[in-house]
C-alpha cells in the first residue's frame with residue numbers, strides 16, 4: 517500500500533503502510549521532513565513487518581490543526597490515535613529520528629503499554645536551552661516571512677556531512693526537497709513545539725523495553741555524546757555509531773542503518 521490519509525483527531529493524517537504480519541514498526545520523521553525520509557527502511561523491513569510511517573502534524577500531507585505550536589505530546593497523541601484507526605492492537609516497535617525521537621519519548625511517557633521496543637536515532641532527551649529557544653523563534657518567524665528556502669539554506673550544511681553533498685548529490689537534493697515541501701506554518705508550529713518541549717531525561721531510567729540508539733559519528737545537531745548519555749541511562753540499550761554519517765544517518769548510510777535496525781528487530785520476540 518502507498519501513502520494515504522485518515523481522519524484522526526480532527527486532522528487529515530497522511531501515512532505510508534507496507535508489509536504485513538503480526539509485528540508493527542512505526543517510524544517518525546525529523547524536522548522539517550516527512551514520511552519519505554524512511555523509504556529505504558520501510559522497504560527493507562516490510563518483508564517481515566507491517567511498517568507504518570506517518571507524516572507528523574504540519575508536515576507532508578498531514579494537516580496542522582488549530583494551534584500555533586505543535587507540541588511533541590500532540591504529535592504523539594496523533595500517532596497513537598492513527599494506530600487505533602489502523603487497528604494496531606499489539607505493542608509497536610516505535611522509532612524516531614531527531615524530532616521524531618522527541619515524539620517517540622513523548623509517546624512512551626504517554627502510553628508505555630503500547631510500546632514493545634524503541635529506536636532513538638540522532639536525537640536527544642534534554643529540552644532546549646534559552647538560547648536554542650530564541651533561535652527557534654527566530655527561525656519560525658523567518659520561515660513564515662520568507663518561506664522554507666531560508667530554512668533549507670540554514671539547515672542543510674548542519675544536516676549532512678560535506679561528502680554526502682559531493683558524492684551523493686541525490687541525497688542532498690532529497691533532503692532539500694523535503695524541507696521545501698514543508699509548509700512554513702507547519703514548520704513554525706513544530707519549531708515552537710520543540711522549543712517548549714519537556715526534558716525527558718528522567719524518563720530514560722524508566723524505559724524497560726529493548727532500545728536501539730543510533731547516531732551518525734559526525735552528527736552536528738544531536739552529537740554522539742547525547743546518544744551516549746541515553747545509552748548509559750537506558751537499561752540494556754544498544755548503541756550503534758554510524759561512522760561518517762551526519763544528522764540524517766538513515767539517508768546518508770542506509771545500508772549500515774538498516775543493518776543495525778534489522779539486527780535489533782530480529783532479537784525481539786512478539
Ligand code: MLT
Pocket residue numbers: 545546547548613614615616710737
Ligand atoms: C530534526 O532533525 O528533527 C531537528 O533538527 C531537531 C531539532 O531541531 O532539535
